[in-house]
Amino acid sequence: MGKLTYVKSASQLLCMDTGHGPRTGKGMSMLGIIADGSVVIEDGIIVFAGSDALAAQFLGTRRGEVEVIDASGKVVAPGLVDPHTHVVYAGSRENELELRLQGEKYTDILQRGGGILNTARSTREASEEELIRQALTRLDRFLLHGVTTIEAKSGYGLTVKDELKQLRAARELDRRHPIDVVPTFMGAHAVPEEYRSHPESYVNLVIEEMLPAVAERGLAEYCDVFCEQGVFDIAESGRILEAAERLGFKLKIHADEIAKNFGGAELAAKLEAVSAEHLLKTSEEGIRALAKSGTIAVLLPGTALFLMERAADARSMIDGGVAVALSTDCNPGSSPTVSMPFIMNAACLTMRMTPAEVLVASTINAAHAIGRGNEIGSIETGKRGDLVLFDVSNYRQLQYYYGMNLVHTVIKNGRTVVKGGVLVDRNEPAD
Numbered sequence: 001m002g003k004l005t006y007v008k009s010a011s012q013l014l015c016m017d018t019g020h021g022p023r024t025g026k027g028m029s030m031l032g033i034i035a036d037g038s039v040v041i042e043d044g045i046i047v048f049a050g051s052d053a054l055a056a057q058f059l060g061t062r063r064g065e066v067e068v069i070d071a072s073g074k075v076v077a078p079g080l081v082d083p084h085t086h087v088v089y090a091g092s093r094e095n096e097l098e099l100r101l102q103g104e105k106y107t108d109i110l111q112r113g114g115g116i117l118n119t120a121r122s123t124r125e126a127s128e129e130e131l132i133r134q135a136l137t138r139l140d141r142f143l144l145h146g147v148t149t150i151e152a153k154s155g156y157g158l159t160v161k162d163e164l165k166q167l168r169a170a171r172e173l174d175r176r177h178p179i180d181v182v183p184t185f186m187g188a189h190a191v192p193e194e195y196r197s198h199p200e201s202y203v204n205l206v207i208e209e210m211l212p213a214v215a216e217r218g219l220a221e222y223c224d225v226f227c228e229q230g231v232f233d234i235a236e237s238g239r240i241l242e243a244a245e246r247l248g249f250k251l252k253i254h255a256d257e258i259a260k261n262f263g264g265a266e267l268a269a270k271l272e273a274v275s276a277e278h279l280l281k282t283s284e285e286g287i288r289a290l291a292k293s294g295t296i297a298v299l300l301p302g303t304a305l306f307l308m309e310r311a312a313d314a315r316s317m318i319d320g321g322v323a324v325a326l327s328t329d330c331n332p333g334s335s336p337t338v339s340m341p342f343i344m345n346a347a348c349l350t351m352r353m354t355p356a357e358v359l360v361a362s363t364i365n366a367a368h369a370i371g372r373g374n375e376i377g378s379i380e381t382g383k384r385g386d387l388v389l390f391d392v393s394n395y396r397q398l399q400y401y402y403g404m405n406l407v408h409t410v411i412k413n414g415r416t417v418v419k420g421g422v423l424v425d426r427n428e429p430a431d
């Protein structure tokens with residue numbers, strides 16, 4: 001019998017244990033709250049979740065060492081899940097904020113060879129170990145903000161060699177850091193400068209060389225495309241994603257971020273993509289199509305804020321039956337943050353999502369958006385022992401006291417990795 005971790009006396013235990021599959025409609029408001037609740041984790045897996053009284057009975061049947069964590073006065077939630085990041089990169093682009101404040105558009109900066117192409121230059125120059133080193137610091141910060149699983153996209157290499165380097169770095173992060181990292185290939189993130197005069201050849205390179213090279217090495221589960229005016233159009237995005245599907249990748253799309261009614265959501269629905277992401281400019285038909293196909297809308301209110309754009313229409317999506325998840329979009333240009341708690345605040349204040357909906361969107365729905373809905377995202381027996389303890393006595397306070405990091409303790413696979421808001425265990429293998 002392994003060591004037990006016993007989290008007890010939570011003022012609210014948010015189990016998120018209502019039903020199977022991504023939550024939609026009213027299901028997005030159901031938190032499965034247990035007052036005075038306990039969780040017991042054994043060998044990294046939850047073996048009990050329920051009231052303090054029943055936990056005492058349960059523990060009476062067990063022998064062996066027990067680590068007790070007192071959660072009185074705190075809210076205990078599943079570890080937060082961030083289903084959309086570009087966390088592996090080198091370089092920094094803070095100059096772009098001032099350019100945008102002076103009125104320059106995000107896409108104009110990209111067209112001039114800045115933006116994603118700027119990060120591509122520094123990422124190509126960086127060694128694999130340097131990319132890992134920089135991203136490990138970001139992962140530590142994610143952990144301090146209660147995040148226990150993330151997705152990570154490539155897309156700053158834009159050559160076969162450099163895309164593989166980024167994805168190998170993501171795999172190494174998963175190995176070295178407590179946070180689990182789910183990899184996505186995004187070679188179609190921008191047309192690199194050397195292909196500017198013949199972009200169709202770059203689409204061919206992605207399809208004929210990059211996708212098979214990534215598939216052969218098992219380096220990514222998902223394929224994503226930046227489907228946008230001036231980047232990859234609907235036909236090009238469709239070709240790349242269909243080729244990816246034939247090779248066994250699951251699909252995601254950066255859809256309708258900048259141009260109005262570009263058709264990205266409709267394409268995601270047609271291809272039955274797992275998720276469509278951004279969706280700032282999606283049409284009503286696009287929303288209906290997502291609801292029908294069961295494609296999860298991954299919304300990124302931090303990006304809208306940082307690009308000074310109107311946020312996605314989360315209300316129409318939720319009211320129209322689309323499952324909504326939230327993410328930081330952590331990247332060096334349009335959303336340089338790791339703070340899921342802040343993203344939840346922004347989702348409430350800029351998209352009118354309720355305090356309950358943002359929690360569902362950042363846990364169980366986010367887990368489904370990266371194909372992990374059966375392992376994480378809720379506090380149920382058989383799921384991973386990933387928990388976050390917030391220093392508030394009820395979940396509504398998390399959105400009321402905004403802009404603060406209220407994470408007190410983070411438990412990953414049953415192990416305490418953040419305690420009193422301080423990182424205590426990073427688990428980097430010595431070799």
Ligand SMILES: N=CN[C@@H](CCC(=O)O)C(=O)O
Nearest residue numbers: 115116226329331332333334
């Ligand atoms: N829009 C495309 N890709 C990223 C931004 C990447 C960057 O600016 O470096 C996003 O999701 O916002």
Ligand SMILES: [Zn+2]
Nearest residue numbers: 084086254329
């Ligand atoms: Zn993105």
